């Protein structure tokens with residue numbers, strides 16, 4: 001590899017963001033316009049970016065749109081969603097509007113309990129080790145709570161212990177779970193610190209060797225649930241309802257379809273998670289693992305018909321989001337978005353997010369079971385395609401409208417329309 005394309009830039013992490021950008025631009029052969037774009041994109045944010053991540057050179061703006069029409073537990077709520085995908089926010093607005101006559105979304109939540117795992121190795125008697133750990137319950141409580149007195153002051157802290165013997169390719173391992181109420185924090189740092197503080201003691205008490213000490217993203221002790229009823233006349237009648245139910249049953253039975261169906265749910269979930277500065281990867285990992293908890297990857301949502309023939313949807317999923325840690329507290333956009341949501345607890349945020357996931361799923365299922373996804377999605381995507389082919393200003397709407405009128409949203413067609421528009425033909 002020649003120097004010009006080497007990925008080794010010595011001391012990049014010690015430079016200022018401007019100097020870093022120059023170094024990267026030299027190495028990657030960026031022109032002045034590209035460098036200016038990267039600088040512009042981070043204007044006013046580069047200091048924060050530099051604190052949040054390593055080797056920061058720029059920032060990437062993701063659009064934030066507002067989902068309207070949501071009623072969650074009897075209260076109207078405006079929901080900021082950070083997503084780059086067109087039609088996602090429109091689908092939530094549409095689905096939420098169609099269940100307003102029945103009161104919107106009703107939610108519940110299990111409470112904010114997270115688990116950290118401590119892996120115990122080299123024991124010939126893993127079952128014996130398991131019981132030895134249980135015998136230390138009170139000492140374990142003291143160590144965990146002593147690690148985070150502030151969390152205890154806010155009403156959180158150690159709650160329970162689980163010890164499993166897991167069969168692995170190298171034999172049985174004893175896996176300790178500490179269950180911790182993390183209140184308004186997502187809790188990764190809190191439980192990881194507790195697990196690290198506890199591990200040497202577990203080794204001393206059991207004679208086993210401790211290895212990993214880390215939270216589990218399968219947050220099945222921290223689930224939130226949402227349900228809603230869509231009246232028949234808001235859906236489009238019994239045939240649409242039945243087709244939506246068939247679409248759901250397909251997803252529940254077939255992992256190829258379930259992955260797409262669940263991706264649709266995560267369109268909504270991840271957008272609110274990101275808008276509030278929470279960890280999208282943590283939520284996505286937990287959601288998919290939970291969907292496969294029966295040993296078979298299924299639909300995250302459930303769809304049924306009630307006694308009056310209306311469509312009833314429900315969604316239960318892990319929702320480890322916080323208001324305190326991560327980027328939430330320090331990112332001004334996340335703070336403003338939380339203000340729009342009007343949430344004061346992580347519990348309320350979790351419930352709203354699951355309601356949005358359910359709304360999103362309704363929107364996609366209804367579109368798929370009726371006109372197909374392309375009509376709504378591609379109509380809104382037409383503007384992106386216009387931008388992609390270089391349309392500017394008024395050209396963007398002109399190209400997008402022509403694509404919609406022809407009922408075909410394709411880049412080659414957009415190029416053709418733009419060329420003709422510019423030639424005045």
Ligand SMILES: CC(C)(COP(=O)([O-])OP(=O)([O-])OC[C@H]1O[C@@H](n2cnc3c(N)ncnc32)[C@H](O)[C@@H]1OP(=O)([O-])[O-])[C@@H](O)C(=O)NCCC(=O)NCCSC(=O)C[C@@](C)(O)CC(=O)[O-]
Nearest residue numbers: 087088090091093094097260261264363364367373376377
């Ligand atoms: C696109 C719609 C909503 C049109 O749906 P529609 O029924 O034609 O909309 P409408 O023009 O009759 O308007 C009804 C309401 O929808 C909302 N609405 C309507 N348009 C807008 C807009 N521009 N911006 C904001 N809100 C909008 C708005 O609330 C409006 O009421 P109003 O406020 O006018 O009284 C519908 O076709 C839809 O929900 N489509 C599904 C879109 C979708 O799921 N997109 C995700 C991307 S595809 C994907 O990634 C996942 C997927 C689909 O593969 C998952 C799966 O397979 O399960």
Ligand SMILES: NC(=O)C1=CN([C@@H]2O[C@H](COP(=O)(O)OP(=O)(O)OC[C@H]3O[C@@H](n4cnc5c(N)ncnc54)[C@H](OP(=O)(O)O)[C@@H]3O)[C@@H](O)[C@H]2O)C=CC1
Nearest residue numbers: 150151154182183184185186187188189190279282325326
């Ligand atoms: N696998 C994963 O998902 C992992 C995720 N992460 C990252 O961890 C971050 C989240 O960690 P998290 O522990 O939530 O954040 P923080 O450690 O930043 O914040 C939590 C801490 O804030 C203090 N606190 C103040 N007020 C409250 C309150 N009302 N409720 C609860 N705690 C309060 C507590 O005590 P005190 O001040 O004493 O700490 C608590 O431990 C995210 O950025 C995530 O990306 C990290 C590792 C792994």
